[in-house]
Amino acid sequence: KRKAFEDTTGKTSSSNKEAFRAAMLNALERRLFFIPSFKIYGAVAGFYDYGPPGCAMKQNVTQTWRNHFILEENMLEVECPAVTPEIVLKASGHVERFTDFMVTDVKTGDCHRADHLLEAALEACIEDAKSTPEAVHAARDLLARVGELGAAKLGAALTQYGVKSPDTKNDISPPFPFNLMFKTSIGPRGDMVGYLRPETAQGIFVNFRDLLYYNGSKLPFAAAQIGNSYRNEISPRAGLLRVREFTQAEIEHFCNPQDKSHPKFKSVADVQPLLYSRALQMGNEKKPKRFPLGQAVSEGIIANETLAYFIGRTYLFAQRIGLNPDRVRFRQHLQHEMAHYAEDCWDFEVECSYGWVECAGLADRSAFDLNAHSSMSKVELAAYERFPEPREEDVLSILPNKKELGKLYKKDAKAIADALEAMSECDALEMQGKLAAGQSAALKVDGGVFEMQPGFVEIRQQRKKLSGRNFTPAVIEPSFGIGRILYCVFEHCFYTREGDDQRTVFRFTPLTAPVKCTVFPLLQRAELNERAEAMSAALTRERLSNTVDTTGTSIGKRYARTDEIGVPFAITVDYQSVEDSTATLRERDSTAQVRVPLAELPALVRRLTDMELSWDEVAAKYPAQAPASDE
């Protein structure tokens, strides 16, 4: 297992997963990639600050995402507030269902996630040499189903396995649902409940009508939002992977439910990511397999072109930001993992020291979200489709007898007629049946109930020529967690120099690297410092983030220091620079150096950073320079 891990990661150190993670977190924290938030006040679990290099990388990853998805597809980007009134999240189901099961320590009141405690108990049972084969089998079986258990079954299992509060060994309460949304109050009166949004998607759904209009009333189109979301986790562990405030990048692709083809699908049809389909998960090998996406769609493994298109684009994005393509996969949700309305759902998972981590979800959510908001807000969220040629169809027509209603119900007549016309097809047919049988039929109108009699309303099927139809679009949602992706980039890029565990390096791609280039005067001399400062200013004019290191430390140590934060390029100004206006340019991973005229360097580093030029091309063009003696 350890061997396999090292082979996959290409790590030169002999550390196992935990030691690897500890070494990497040490490098990240020491160089201020992240900081536990409010550290001088003892920190608060689940909150992290990004320090300078972490912040720069997060922006690079986010900007790459924006270019790769939004700009490339001309998506409609929006920005909505995090503070959200309750009604929006009632419609979406979050107020009722966005919960985890919690248990409390009956003496201390400490809170724990019920599923996590049960999982730990089951794992202990499986690993316990004294467990019978039957017990191991039962525990293994239950472990696979922990996520599906309701409160009662979860509680029974906790009792059965004798689960206690982890630190104190006190008894625990029965599990109960805890809503993960941060609650607040909007406005000074205190009577308007608000929540911090648990996802950015709802902001797009509530704007659907305006966005469709903005797009010339044409489908398909995609809208996107990058922003922070909030989940008040019960007891966040797993460091940077489970945090209470995090950045999401979400896309909602709206399309005709009868046509989920994608105009650009051809461009990814030959891309071959690792797919871990339902069939492969249920099979014996339990291993993902590479499939060309074209084949995956034609064989029905992925439900439709649009979903497959986004899987392909996600795979290309992963490579662009420096994830190892052998350590990313797309795992299809098993039937019981999906909501009832979902048509198909794939998680983008990245392998890291915590195992396979969900970094994005790509789901075909059908028309669920738009229907939910439409029914709560009473605003129609639909698109219109003109048929290629008019069709004859049977249409149910409801014609209230307004004269009769007016006579009988006076001021209520209008509301009754409106309610009749607004009946669903199903309700109308039921009423038609009763009235045809000479019975009366109850009609609910804004709280009141009125008895309809035959003659009050005419309900019948009519043959009509239709030139088009209104329908609720389906939505395909790729949803990314930027922080998790960034964390996995850290893990995939971290290594130590051959033979020296202390010399840590991040092999960030130039695009994502926090600083693109460092500039070193070889020695602390005025004429070298001046040239270094001038070079730094020239790099800044090219919008390349850079730093000058004028400390007198040896050049090898200074290179090592920039390797630690993954700076891909370093320019050293030496005495030859004063004579012939050249400087050395060093590449981080090969530690190779070339000598380049000062005047050419800024544009050269710019092109290397934009990944328009490879290091090999540079090495072929400029004379090599022997590395520093202490490299």
Place this chain on the structure above:
Amino acid sequence: KRKAFEDTTGKTSSSNKEAFRAAMLNALERRLFFIPSFKIYGAVAGFYDYGPPGCAMKQNVTQTWRNHFILEENMLEVECPAVTPEIVLKASGHVERFTDFMVTDVKTGDCHRADHLLEAALEACIEDAKSTPEAVHAARDLLARVGELGAAKLGAALTQYGVKSPDTKNDISPPFPFNLMFKTSIGPRGDMVGYLRPETAQGIFVNFRDLLYYNGSKLPFAAAQIGNSYRNEISPRAGLLRVREFTQAEIEHFCNPQDKSHPKFKSVADVQPLLYSRALQMGNEKKPKRFPLGQAVSEGIIANETLAYFIGRTYLFAQRIGLNPDRVRFRQHLQHEMAHYAEDCWDFEVECSYGWVECAGLADRSAFDLNAHSSMSKVELAAYERFPEPREEDVLSILPNKKELGKLYKKDAKAIADALEAMSECDALEMQGKLAAGQSAALKVDGGVFEMQPGFVEIRQQRKKLSGRNFTPAVIEPSFGIGRILYCVFEHCFYTREGDDQRTVFRFTPLTAPVKCTVFPLLQRAELNERAEAMSAALTRERLSNTVDTTGTSIGKRYARTDEIGVPFAITVDYQSVEDSTATLRERDSTAQVRVPLAELPALVRRLTDMELSWDEVAAKYPAQAPASDE
């Protein structure tokens, strides 16, 4: 007044401020620059979404800010959570003092800002023809001081002017302070109070120690943060200017309080923004005046170079994003407007239809913030300064008699010795006085009190050679409101074509424009559509946001439609394109067109957008093309 407004803005329509604003807001809302949040649920005051063009512009302005300030100065950028535990905001003073005075309608409970109601009453009194000159004078005098009034005086004034609840004319309650922070609870126990941060600055202050270390323990350095802040305004009006969730971009420049020079000050010494100093505000003319910043510092108008440097950089930033330099000014705070600890403070104000609007504040806050967090967290937030050569200074030395204390107090001895050593200079001198007079002196130690006797501790002034000192850095804080700046950009860029009030245009700079270029096939023909799509793809490869408009509308109407959202350039593919592979390129404000080879267009538009090339240069190089007949 109307004339002056039109002269300054260069508007061709004859509209006054309100009509101008209404026309602009109509253009913004119609083209989805912004949307009232949660609109299908009736919207919530103080919250706005950015729609596609608004969102793109906000990012362009933010990215320009990041390049102009952070990249240029190599500032340390951080990102901290919005959810903040109470202790941080207790230290900063927000829990106690971040309030507005509120009054409620005694019958309906409606909430209003007390100062706004009083201001409206005073303005009505001033404008009322029946008011006596004395009454007008008194009202004018009070109006200038509304912001300084405490609860009692504010209440008295509301009573004196007979202020009622605006809509109902009911009586109002006496004013009371309402805290503007959104409150929430962190974690599942419900016992940890949290707030949504009212500003991003505190995240930087609490990280000061780590940031200083990251900077090699050297001063000065600046840290910056761009992120959302939250203020639960009592009754937000003024549309996009007073919102409850907004994006701030804040800089904290830490420096030695005895040296506020700035290494790059020379680069802005000749910049001449409009300065509205304290003296000019108190003078008779009450008009700002242009000053070279070098002169403003040497004459003591601006307190120091660093503050003046940021004023200069802010002025240059304003021009870069398209604000009219004649309609921006820097207004110095009057003495009573500043907190007691502030050394100097200037607001960056932009003139728009609401009057002069504060879009940024630039303040020398001395060591206040670091001292506040240091004293609350008990963590020293200080920098070390090595003297150029060692200095002899009198230092108070406190030497507890540990042997004696140990004998008497046993296990408490250590805590007592620590408390003695931690005494402030002032407390130590007081104790020294008492002990020297043979008296005992009380010492508080963690809740307990111990009586110190002569001989327990030796306190005396000692001449010491010091090679350096610890000190709390001063902070100079430029703090920007991105949303307000963006709103002012909208106002300064909006105009209507000469002679046609219906043809509205935004003259956004290419850098800030939401879409850089549109591509039109002149007619709906396959060979033109194909070339248009290819051009669009080529522009996308250059990272230029662009749209293709293939609707059959007349070309003049399509130009007008892109003018409405301020697209600076448009490429039209016509039949000549098919013959000689050229297309026309149109500039928005001049409506002039040139004919350019297709292959050259993407790079040309790229350079125009980066503002490396002006339209005049392009017009001089390529042959002119007669505009469309309906332009």
